[in-house]
Amino acid sequence: MNFDLTEERQMLQDTLRRFLRERYDTATRNKILASDTGMSSEIWEQLAELGVIGALFTEEQGGFGGKGFDISVVFEELGRAGVVEPFLDTAVLGGGLVADLGDESQVALVEEIIAGTCQMAFAHGEPTSRYDLNRVQTSAKVDGDDILLNGHKAVVVNAEAADHIVVSARESGAPGEDAGISLFLVPADTKGLTVQGYALLAGGRAAEVMLDDVRLPASARLGKAGAAFTAIEARVAAASVAQCAETLGAMDTATHLTKDYLLTRKQFGRPIGTFQALAHRMSDLLIEMEQARSAVINAAGHLEADRKTRESNISATKNLMGRAGRLVAEDSIQMHGGIAMTQEYELAHIAKRIVMGDHRFGDTDYHLERFIALSVA
């Protein structure tokens, strides 16, 4: 047993933390949030140069990391600073699927992604699929040498900025079946692809992606026909590690801000943190922080394990982070009082990141039921 980070990961964490502390303060981020694109290309390029994206891919894929703990180190720091740039969608999801499944010509894209010159999105969820990964209705029909895609993809994060969108579609079987789902690498300018974008409450942008007779060559397929589900589930597991680590970083910021505030804000002639009612609540948050940190380690440390071990740890962690995250976000706001309700205060953004993280890749209830199902299976 060893709970220390490797030297390389420790260095990455230090570099990233320093960079974000200096370059990604509240004012900078509030400007990014108010911008039309909802992201900063300058920050993107600088973080790519620091190796943030490369750390999310294995050596064979052209990166220098790609394991669970590489992902968790990077995303905890992004979460701590409340970063809204779509590293999860471009690198872990879109880029990850291309790296996992792509043929020689397709994986060439990974180099551009690592260099920071290519944006990606993963269009998978649909209006009626909620968090179920196999409820794909979007259809892929072979038409001569081509494939025609038709369907509606819901809340696709980073779809507007993406140069390529990885789209899931069903070639056979019924919604709710694992078999029959394929993935396609679709260039953003493909005819029949419509992207209706909007801002997200916690920053960044997403879109409804409409596929209306999108015609692709068969070479656009990623991996084998109808066999993408296993890869999708594994990638979403990696994305869940990223999401949970991001939430952990944000929770750490929330508890630090709250602790500082309790020690400085005075009412009734003394710091409010000296009131036992608040001091004990703060202690509870710190206890839950330790639970959350361990849960993220469990998920990251089992990302390379067999499917059942991996997924059971992912669901356990997502469930715990949903609960602990809500507690930390709500209690941090409550103990601050009115100031935390204002948009310009750091905690407001951080609390939104924490809570809205529970709406990606399955919320705390979804993963409780999934954990039970995996346990009895």
Added chain:
Amino acid sequence: MDLSYSAEEIAFRDEVRTFLAEKLPKDLSDKVSGSDGDDLTKDDMERWHAILNEQGWLVPNWPKKFGGAEWNAVQRHIFEEEAAAANSPRTVPFGFSMLAPVLQKFGSQEQNDYWLPRMLNGDDWWCQGYSEPGAGSDLASLKTTAVKNEAGTHYVVNGQKTWTTLGQHANMIFCLVRTDKDVKQQEGISFLLIDMDTPGIEVRPIILLDGTPEVNEVWFTDVEVPVENLVGKENEGWTYAKYLLTHERTNIAGVGFSQAGLNTVKRLAKSEMSNGKPLIFSPQFAARVAQVEIDLKAMSTTNLRIISKAAAGSAPGVEASMLKVKGTIIRQEINDLARRAAGVYAMPFASEAIEGSNAGLPDPLGAGPVAAKYFNNRKLSIFGGSNEIQREIIAKTTMRG
């Protein structure tokens, strides 16, 4: 013990239902359903006030001699329940339910004759100047000063108020100000009525975390207020402030809001699909909904028990604090369920919806801005005496040695 309404109470309920069916404009109820009325404009709210006023129901809490309906607590509860079920806007409380009872009890004849009819006619929009940046839970530490000029005709007010809800619409503000610095904090506070158009007043909006501009900072620089605008006696404002805070408490539990919110959650969970079935059949989600519904049923009865006592003439004290704590916990839990129910569609930012154009946002369930509402309603356990302050009141009252 009888849990059913009397014949008179049922007749009253039917009268309220008929009124709401006939007089509540559809565009207003449409705005209230979905977003709790957050996107009602000033005109919308004033229009509803005028409709209620014409019916004689604008101020159910006022005695008849001031032009009120003088309903008892059960009648008021019935109205609130029906109004919530019909998605009726709430009346804006600052004048009708907060200032008016203070004027009626402590104000002069002239003040009542002048200000009360103006409230009913919609001539004035009142807001509340209580909290300050340094005086939140510890309200009595407020620092905004009012010093009488040499001629004795005016108070000169300097300082800053904050969290002034809907101050952007107001032309009048009632304020707690410090008129004596040399005595115990609570004994140097006075209650002033201030015209917002007086030179030296500046209103700055505070944007909340969900993007809404519903609260403000109000700054006072050498603002001259005629001495006639002092309510009651100088340095006795704290008594009036406490009276105001404990007087209007029948709706503190927010039962109507919670009931309407729970109905929305159930509607969403019946149409949202999860694992091939409506979400309402998902055991974990269904258990959460049932749990809060069970709590709400009990709290609704607690609420009725307490307001019946108030109707019999005994004023609610510590019970009001209990209702506020439990009521906000339940409302916030319902907001959390609505957010959960919407799934990934809770993520889009509904700022456009708040500004009145919802066109660009995907919302297949017709859920409205549920996540924004969840964040906005974190305020419920903070304002009007935070839940920690309420618990302190309960403990101090019940465990006094």
